[in-house]
Amino acid sequence: xxxxxxxxxxxxxxxxxxxxxxxxxxxxxxxxxxxxxxxxxxxxxxxxxxxxxxxxxxxxxxxxxxxxxxxxxxxxxxxxxxxxxxxxxxxxxxxxxxxxxxxxxxxxxxxxxxxxxxxxxxxxxxxxxxxxxxxxxxxxxxxxxxxxxxxxxxxxxxxxxxxxxxxxxxxxxxxxxxxxxxxxxxxxxxxxxxxxxxxxxxxxxxxxxxxxxxxxxxxxxxxxxxxxxxxxxxxxxxxxxxxxxxxxxxxxxxxxxxxx
Amino acid sequence: xxxxxxxxxxxxxxxxxxxxxxxxxxxxxxxxxxxxxxxxxxxxxxxxxxxxxxxxxxxxxxxxxxxxxxxxxxxxxxxxxxxxxxxxxxxxxxxxxxxxxxxxxxxxxxxxxxxxxxxxxxxxxxxxxxxxxxxxxxxxxxxxxxxxxxxxxxxxxxxxxxxxxxxxxxxxxxxxxxxxxxxxxxxxxxxxxxxxxxxxxxxxxxxxxxxxxxxxxxxxxxxxxxxxxxxxxxxxxxxxxxxx
Numbered sequence: 001x002x003x004x005x006x007x008x009x010x011x012x013x014x015x016x017x018x019x020x021x022x023x024x025x026x027x028x029x030x031x032x033x034x035x036x037x038x039x040x041x042x043x044x045x046x047x048x049x050x051x052x053x054x055x056x057x058x059x060x061x062x063x064x065x066x067x068x069x070x071x072x073x074x075x076x077x078x079x080x081x082x083x084x085x086x087x088x089x090x091x092x093x094x095x096x097x098x099x100x101x102x103x104x105x106x107x108x109x110x111x112x113x114x115x116x117x118x119x120x121x122x123x124x125x126x127x128x129x130x131x132x133x134x135x136x137x138x139x140x141x142x143x144x145x146x147x148x149x150x151x152x153x154x155x156x157x158x159x160x161x162x163x164x165x166x167x168x169x170x171x172x173x174x175x176x177x178x179x180x181x182x183x184x185x186x187x188x189x190x191x192x193x194x195x196x197x198x199x200x201x202x203x204x205x206x207x208x209x210x211x212x213x214x215x216x217x218x219x220x221x222x223x224x225x226x227x228x229x230x231x232x233x234x235x236x237x238x239x240x241x242x243x244x245x246x247x248x249x250x251x252x253x254x255x256x257x258x259x260x
Numbered sequence: 261x262x263x264x265x266x267x268x269x270x271x272x273x274x275x276x277x278x279x280x281x282x283x284x285x286x287x288x289x290x291x292x293x294x295x296x297x298x299x300x301x302x303x304x305x306x307x308x309x310x311x312x313x314x315x316x317x318x319x320x321x322x323x324x325x326x327x328x329x330x331x332x333x334x335x336x337x338x339x340x341x342x343x344x345x346x347x348x349x350x351x352x353x354x355x356x357x358x359x360x361x362x363x364x365x366x367x368x369x370x371x372x373x374x375x376x377x378x379x380x381x382x383x384x385x386x387x388x389x390x391x392x393x394x395x396x397x398x399x400x401x402x403x404x405x406x407x408x409x410x411x412x413x414x415x416x417x418x419x420x421x422x423x424x425x426x427x428x429x430x431x432x433x434x435x436x437x438x439x440x441x442x443x444x445x446x447x448x449x450x451x452x453x454x455x456x457x458x459x460x461x462x463x464x465x466x467x468x469x470x471x472x473x474x475x476x477x478x479x480x481x482x483x484x485x486x487x488x489x490x491x492x493x494x495x496x497x498x499x500x501x502x503x504x
Contacts (some may be wrong), residue, residue: 003356007345010347010352011345011347012347071339074342075342077310078335080330080332081329259311260310
């Protein structure tokens with residue numbers, strides 16, 4: 001698996017897209033740090049961008065890459081290797097390269113700024129951690145869709161829909177539901193529903209850590225009211241981990257049964 | 261060496277292989293022929309474990325290949341059309357396959373033969389289709405394997421390289437390897453293959469050497485003999501209509 005990972009990883013980190021992605025974060029983070037002296041404000045602005053952009057880029061680059069390497073997988077499948085070795089090697093390489101871009105792009109400016117000796121270090125690490133988790137989740141979903149659908153147009157369409165659903169539509173439906181049924185006690189329902197959206201979960205996790213009630217929105221407020229910060233973070237982190245595991249489980253199941 | 265028993269495979273409603281029986285024991289070149297969509301590639305991919313059959317089984321060296329992977333280290337495979345990872349160089353790709361197979365053969369003579377030296381340090385994404393096919397050939401022939409499986413080996417090659425490929429096949433045959441290839445170029449088959457398997461609609465219509473094929477289908481030119489198989493089949497299919 002390590003051999004496959006290394007091979008694809010070196011292919012990916014030389015790709016124009018990966019470099020652009022890292023440069024974008026580098027510029028953005030540097031600009032935010034220069035413009036605002038308040039670290040926790042910088043972290044919140046970055047959070048809004050990371051929660052939007054990481055799933056989008058992981059989805060799009062992920063599915064693009066899996067489709068374009070489809071031919072080469074046939075060559076790898078003819079080598080004396082387990083199927084799961086090939087697919088997990090490739091999956092980890094895309095997570096690795098996108099994760100590295102994120103880490104360098106957001107990491108270097110903060111390091112230069114002196115985050116290590118600042119009180120905000122943990123908040124910053126939570127932001128970085130959720131960014132990485134979302135990379136795992138959305139490139140996993142991309143890989144799952146790409147394996148399931150040979151038709152590239154269909155695959156792309158589904159992936160875009162999936163991202164749109166979690167990033168935009170889900171919250172819209174959520175709010176609609178809340179305003180329609182606002183005569184009923186919906187706190188527990190809202191709590192449960194937010195577990196089904198990894199982007200919401202990440203937002204809640206970061207905001208609970210930052211402890212900014214005003215910015216939490218409905219679900220965040222419910223989380224901190226019912227569970228308190230500690231338990232709320234634990235639950236949202238555990239659900240995020242389940243979200244990481246789900247596509248991996250699907251990738252494994254499909255890759256064992258699929259014809260190439 | 262390779263034993264295929266009653267192999268069935270369908271993709272959705274499309275039944276591609278309908279009970280294939282085939283034994284490949286003798287060293288030498290076996291050509292799988294057949295029109296487009298007759299199941300040639302599916303058959304080859306089943307041997308490699310890339311396509312999982314619905315029914316029937318395949319034995320390699322007497323052992324079933326189902327869910328096994330180690331047997332593939334004795335097979336060299338040339339896939340049909342290949343887009344390699346774009347940002348890597350051929351040299352790096354050869355290094356990967358050496359690494360995966362745990363062998364370290366000297367590929368230099370093959371690289372020289374196909375005049376690939378100037379391309380070794382270029383990005384794979386920038387290479388032409390023919391050059392990629394030559395790189396593909398180097399990885400298929402370069403390793404010490406008892407069986408070679410080649411899917412359309414001549415695709416995209418210029419005439420000089422086709423001659424080089426024929427020489428290479430000749431040498432491998434002399435080494436006693438079992439070589440299985442698919443192609444649409446009849447003259448290539450006529451020149452190279454001793455055994456022939458003709459697939460049509462998921463059945464093996466003919467299996468044997470060139471002489472038998474020519475005498476069975478009454479023509480001393482392979483092209484015509486093959487056309488006769490197809491025509492005979494067309495007659496068989498149109499007969500029910502006559503009865504009606």
